[in-house]
Amino acid sequence: MTAQEVRLCGLLLREHFGEVVEKVGTHLLRSGAQNLRTIIHETGISLDLVKKSLCVLVQHGACVFSSGRKGPGSPTEYQASSDRILRILRYPRYIYTAKTLYGDTGEIIIEELLQRGHMTMSSNVKTVADRLTQNMEEGRSMDYSEVSSAFSNLVETHFLQRCPPLAGLGTTDASTPATPATPANPTTPATLATSATPASTTVPTPESFPDCYKVPHMTLIGRGKRQLSSEDGEEQRNAKKAKLDSDTHGDEGIYWQVNFERFHLHFRDQAIISAVANKLDQTSSEIVRTMLRMSEVTTSPTATCTKPLSANEIFRSLPSSYNIPRPILDQYLTLLVDDPMEFVGKAGESGGGMYVVNLHRALANLARATLESVVQERFGSRSARIFRLLLRKRHLEQKQVEDFAMIPAKEAKDMLYTLLSQNLVQLQEIPKTPDYAPSRTFYLYTVNQLPTARMLLQNCYKTVANLIERRLYETKESKRLLEKSQRIEAILASLQASGAEPEQLTEVEEMITAPEKQQLEALRLHINKLDSAENQE
Amino acid sequence: MAGRGRGRRTMSFSIDAVGINRGDSLPPSMQQPTPLFPVMEQKPLPLAGGEEAEYLLALKQEFRGAMRSLPCFIQPTAAHRGQSHFHLNCVLCQTLEKKEEQESSEEEEGEEKKKQEEEEAEGEEEYDEEEFEEETDYIMSYFDNGEDFGGDSDDNMDEAIY
Numbered sequence: 061m062t063a064q065e066v067r068l069c070g071l072l073l074r075e076h077f078g079e080v081v082e083k084v085g086t087h088l089l090r091s092g093a094q095n096l097r098t099i100i101h102e103t104g105i106s107l108d109l110v111k112k113s114l115c116v117l118v119q120h121g122a123c124v125f126s127s128g129r130k131g132p133g134s135p136t137e138y139q140a141s142s143d144r145i146l147r148i149l150r151y152p153r154y155i156y157t158a159k160t161l162y163g164d165t166g167e168i169i170i171e172e173l174l175q176r177g178h179m180t181m182s183s184n185v186k187t188v189a190d191r192l193t194q195n196m197e198e199g200r201s202m203d204y205s206e207v208s209s210a211f212s213n214l215v216e217t218h219f220l221q222r223c224p225p226l227a228g229l230g231t232t233d234a235s236t237p238a239t240p241a242t243p244a245n246p247t248t249p250a251t252l253a254t255s256a257t258p259a260s261t262t263v264p265t266p267e268s269f270p271d272c273y274k275v276p277h278m279t280l281i282g283r284g285k286r287q288l289s290s291e292d293g294e295e296q297r298n299a300k301k302a303k304l305d306s307d308t309h310g311d312e313g314i315y316w317q318v319n320f321e322r323f324h325l326h327f328r329d330q331a332i333i334s335a336v337a338n339k340l341d342q343t344s345s346e347i348v349r350t351m352l353r354m355s356e357v358t359t360s361p362t363a364t365c366t367k368p369l370s371a372n373e374i375f376r377s378l379p380s381s382y383n384i385p386r387p388i389l390d391q392y393l394t395l396l397v398d399d400p401m402e403f404v405g406k407a408g409e410s411g412g413g414m415y416v417v418n419l420h421r422a423l424a425n426l427a428r429a430t431l432e433s434v435v436q437e438r439f440g441s442r443s444a445r446i447f448r449l450l451l452r453k454r455h456l457e458q459k460q461v462e463d464f465a466m467i468p469a470k471e472a473k474d475m476l477y478t479l480l481s482q483n484l485v486q487l488q489e490i491p492k493t494p495d496y497a498p499s500r501t502f503y504l505y506t507v508n509q510l511p512t513a514r515m516l517l518q519n520c521y522k523t524v525a526n527l528i529e530r531r532l533y534e535t536k537e538s539k540r541l542l543e544k545s546q547r548i549e550a551i552l553a554s555l556q557a558s559g560a561e562p563e564q565l566t567e568v569e570e571m572i573t574a575p576e577k578q579q580l581e582a583l584r585l586h587i588n589k590l591d592s593a594e595n596q597e
Numbered sequence: 598m599a600g601r602g603r604g605r606r607t608m609s610f611s612i613d614a615v616g617i618n619r620g621d622s623l624p625p626s627m628q629q630p631t632p633l634f635p636v637m638e639q640k641p642l643p644l645a646g647g648e649e650a651e652y653l654l655a656l657k658q659e660f661r662g663a664m665r666s667l668p669c670f671i672q673p674t675a676a677h678r679g680q681s682h683f684h685l686n687c688v689l690c691q692t693l694e695k696k697e698e699q700e701s702s703e704e705e706e707g708e709e710k711k712k713q714e715e716e717e718a719e720g721e722e723e724y725d726e727e728e729f730e731e732e733t734d735y736i737m738s739y740f741d742n743g744e745d746f747g748g749d750s751d752d753n754m755d756e757a758i759y
Contacts, residue, residue: 075661075664076661076664076669076670077664077669077670077671078670078671078672080671080672081671109671112671113671116669116671119669120669151656151657151660152653152654152656152657152660153653155656155660156649156652156653156656171656171660174660175660175663175664175667175669176667176669177669437639437641437642438639439638439639440638440639
């Protein structure tokens with residue numbers, strides 16, 4: 061957990077949960093696992109506020125609690141993980157993916173679930189139906205069964221999963237899966253078991269419970285309710301009154317959360333497909349998409365490549381809109397195999413040729429291409445040439461760099477030193493004599509791909525944090541202006557709703573002067589730019 | 598200044614080490630502070646635009662706005678004296694709330710008593726202060742100079758106040 065990550069997590073917590081949660085969260089991130097008393101003492105926040113913040117963090121999966129390190133009798137300790145908080149940056153992408161795959165219903169289901177962390181299926185269905193009904197035309201409302209079926213679809217494709225019930229604190233047995241009686245508190249996937257305690261069991265992942273993806277039997281009949289508007293004389297517009305006398309629907313205690321890993325797998329597939337489309341053409345990307353779709357269920361998330369698929373199977377499963385004859389398909393597959401990015405590999409000859417998608421290798425190559433493009437954009441194409449050369453040839457002396465890159469010595473030296481000072485290129489010393497005398501040592505330039513990639517990732521985190529801070533600063537500076545415009549809009553809206561004359565409307569609009577309007581517009585533009593830059597990161 | 602010998606011209610750095618040879622011109626003198634942001638040789642690429650990016654932007658801003666209205670957003674002033682009226686969505690929080698309400702009702706009774714005592718004490722002190730500050734027989738509003746007349750209107754700060 062680097063300092064940049066902690067700073068970014070703090071800003072994200074502040075924006076989404078408020079400053080109290082930010083303080084508690086950053087304290088936990090910096091100090092590791094701590095119990096309640098220590099947190100209160102070191103942050104100086106009151107007990108009930110700390111308790112509430114911890115509840116919020118646990119509900120959203122950012123924090124995990126376990127029995128203390130000193131044995132079963134010691135107080136529970138809380139530990140926050142920065143990975144989960146950093147996922148907040150990707151929420152818009154998750155929601156958009158759900159929209160493309162499952163339409164508006166899916167989009168709102170995921171959005172509600174992301175906003176609340178954990179929800180039961182019944183409460184989620186109700187809220188989503190109400191929201192959808194709000195946006196529908198008069199007289200129409202959303203049926204709960206439609207929303208339930210969309211929910212079940214999401215569960216079937218593993219985009220949603222149950223929160224596993226927690227093992228009883230102090231006991232050493234693993235808990236029974238899906239017991240509705242115990243309050244369903246989640247455990248995050250086991251990435252934080254570095255401080256392994258002898259007394260407790262290893263942290264179970266949500267998938268280690270067999271009922272993880274089972275939709276509960278739920279009795280929920282009715283339609284979404286439209287919110288009553290505040291004027292008198294307007295009736296409630298839904299047809300049926302929902303038979304919700306009691307609040308129980310048969311699925312109490314079963315909480316659902318968004319399965320981020322599944323979304324990440326989907327993003328990975330999308331990245332590979334779009335890379336193929338950019339490098340080759342649309343048809344090849346369709347072929348790769350078909351292959352990935354066929355191996356969705358048979359490939360484990362951490363596999364290096366998909367299961368081998370024969371060319372015959374691929375031919376049969378191609379979408380019908382692509383009427384390519386069989387020999388052309390073979391040619392495309394050969395092209396894909398020969399491509400230096402190694403997206404597809406050949407695994408055998410039976411069935412017309414067995415082909416696999418090399419997941420890990422494709423991703424590594426994509427990362428390498430990203431590094432190269434970063435160098436190109438920041439330092440120019442000649443530095444990028446040197447960088448690519450070093451990636452290919454691993455270790456080179458300065459003289460060899462100049463020769464292979466065909467760049468004059470002085471400029472090559474300059475560029476190499478710039479790259480070195482930015483830490484994109486490292487120097488490896490190989491001594492000829494044990495005393496490391498400079499005249500008798502080889503100095504080789506090299507690029508370490510993984511540490512360089514990690515460094516760029518940290519730079520990205522720092523950039524996003526800077527963008528957020530700048531946006532907050534801009535908003536604070538123009539707070540007065542924004543409040544004024546909000547008040548004007550509210551006055552306008554109420555006047556319009558109560559049927560005022562146009563003169564009154566124009567009078568109200570003129571209360572805000574033209575330069576102020578311009579200022580507001582510029583502010584809005586800046587903030588939008590900053591926001592979308594954050595998104596891109 | 599330390600190191601200033603009698604008539605000897607010594608400087609805190611040695612000339613050879615820094616690399617200034619005889620006859621070389623000094624670097625141009627700085628006449629203004631260094632620029633706020635470092636100079637970039639290459640311009641950065643423009644932001645990715647397009648429909649998808651705009652939709653993602655709208656989603657993000659809506660999400661942030663929605664989070665502020667949810668009970669998960671904790672204001673520092675919300676939990677003073679146990680006035681927690683919002684209902685969080687998890688069982689933990691509900692049991693926590695119940696405990697809090699019990700505790701706060703006990704607290705409130707205790708606090709009310711304390712407050713009454715404090716007010717009495719303050720009232721006495723204030724009375725003492727007033728007597729000792731200005732020994733007048735006139736009401737204090739006699740000495741106002743009309744600054745507060747008219748009140749503050751929140752509506753339009755752009756209209757001139759006459």
